[in-house]
Amino acid sequence: MDLDAELVAAVRAADPSAVAKALADGADPDSAASRFTTTVLSEAAGTGLLEIARLLVDAGASLRARRPRYQSPLRSAVSNGHLDVIRLLVDRGALDVEGTDRGSLLATALAATWHRPRAAAVEVLRYLLELGAGAAPGEEVPIVQALLGSAAPATIRVLLHHGADPNSRRSDGTPALVLAARRGDHAAVDVLLTAGADPNAADGHGHTALMHAIERNERAVSTALLLVGADHVGALDIARGWQRQNVQFQLGEMSVGLDDIPIIRTAVRLHPTGYELRGDPVEFRRWGRLVACAAEELGDDEWDARTGTPYALAQAVARRLVADPAKCPTASWHRVELSRAELATVRQAFVELAYAVRVPLPDGLGQEYVHDALDELDAQLP
Template sequence: MGSDADQRLFEAVYRDDESAAERALADGADPDAAHERLRVSVLALAARRGCEGIVERLLRAGAGVDPVGLRGVTPLRCAVVGGYADMARSLLTHGALAVEPTTNGSVLTVAVSFLSHRSRPANLTVLRLLLEAGAAPAPGEEAPLITAVMLPHAPPAAVRLLLAHGADPDQRRSDGAPAIVLAARRGDHALVDVLLAAGAEVDAQDRHGRTALMHAAERNERRVLGTLLLAGAAVDTVGADGMTAPHLTRGWLEHHHGLESGEERAARGEVPVVRSTVRLAPAGLRLAADERLLRLLADVVDTAVAGLGDDEWERRACKNAGLARSFAVRLRDGSAPSADGAWQQLDITVDELAVVRLALDTLVHGRSTVPNRLELADLLDELQRQHHR
């Protein structure tokens, strides 16, 4: 902020006073003025604060749409996050997309991701404007459809919009999981229906040979099962681990009665099932899973604690690192078969649940390379959804 006029221009932005901003520009304020302390341009600050009228005036005065500041804050990204459709349209018209950096991810992925928190019509309009302008994911990012399907609260309207702009309904995640499998795992029958209506292959298999029907059967997602069966999903597909949807359903029935999946009700008796999910029991905190998954969670806890170090782990968890290591030992050695042998189960405390969630979050969202990051992301997602039910 070099001049008095520049100072008045920033003050006008803080008050969202369009007339004052116009006067400051008329008095010689620099439309590209940068805030020395915040390290942000006046245009980006106006965009962040939702001052759409001031943004329009700055653009008419010749403000550049390039990022200013160490964090690469851009006016377009501010408009996208805020869901300011008219502002985004003006910025795109002035070439903002062409100078948008991708070091912190693409603005398209930001637009899709924020629909989980803000699914207002304006946010969908912003996404449409970006798609029409040719926005694309950055190298290494998942396809926008996959990002949308994996959102905690994926709005079907966003998926329809992506499909209308050329997204492949059979799009696969980088680990080979089809979008319809990801939607089925999450129990999102609305997204499964949207994908099927767009032509998604109902029997598409993930890298383990499992279909959406098999994942829905394992998780007792009844509405998803109904949607898939009505679409003609095959019940006899065999996964790489030898499982079929009816087999997984029978495994579920060993603990939970009443689900049918194309076969007669299963008889009682131990049913060996290869599982791809962990489960929190509704009564108390009981973790149930295959031995392999429990060992995987133990490795996750040990790796996260070792990677962060005791001091950083304790700062984040507000708990002694020894608790985490002891829990890892219990995950490996402390489980016991359930009464019918369908699960390995382990009674855990609230603190131990927090340990495994923090460890998963650390590896999934951390900077270090993790070979099975997507599998860990799926496990974290399932624990989060069950814990909040």
């Protein structure tokens, strides 16, 4: 076994004595098992091997990522919640050489609180905030990132304690409270309200958190907002328009019926008894344009290979969403009946536009809209 392989084996065996021997014999402290793997320092940092990490750093191991797509030693430690290793690396200057091609270090710490939720992840987040870590250029502010990732209340409270504004807005102007309400995250709504979030803050369409909660039938959220005195303006019409009779009672109605109130809807709802989408024609047209955009960008062969659904089906679904919405005879919404395969095609188009392909989206539609539509569709799928 050559010296570099000996060092790799010693690190993976978590054997500090063997690591020290290999380094003393001349092994490269930046060794890796292969050209497709990270350095031994990144491996040690990611598994929390403090003593070994110190030996490698003392021997001159690089604090940078081996390649742009690989995690640096510091980011590996942050991802896995190893605060003692993080402190070591920061003391040795790791923050000064940490790149942002993989996003900010704080975004990595936030993601760890929901991907690997444990007390250590919160401690790492708190430590980085104390160091002044923030968002990278082009990223949403941290509290918005947390809400979009459905972070636990403990994470949101840490951010607020370290100066996050409960009235922060996403880059498209959507208030943090509205983001939480749209997702039915009543715990986050409560934390934000307790921290001073304005319950009546509106998004770019003039819709408040209460209006969004009622439209999506998120009763726990609407109850929390009503208990702090959220303004009822527009809320009752939305409840009537979606025939949310339970909410109409919450809003003070003494008797309710199946009202047919025309409203402007911001959501497309999946009826629980089948694959019937309900909403306004304008929203269905937006969905159809997005499906068509994704299909056209990928083309016939790549669409079939990447999504596992036929290209011709994607084209047909896009046309149906634009042309087929039919007025419900007993309500003001429109509806489109889709097969299971057609609904899967819509979802695949959203996934491609949200995470895979970067193309100019149809006029008036941005990445925020795509992510919101995908999140809400996923939340409703059986």
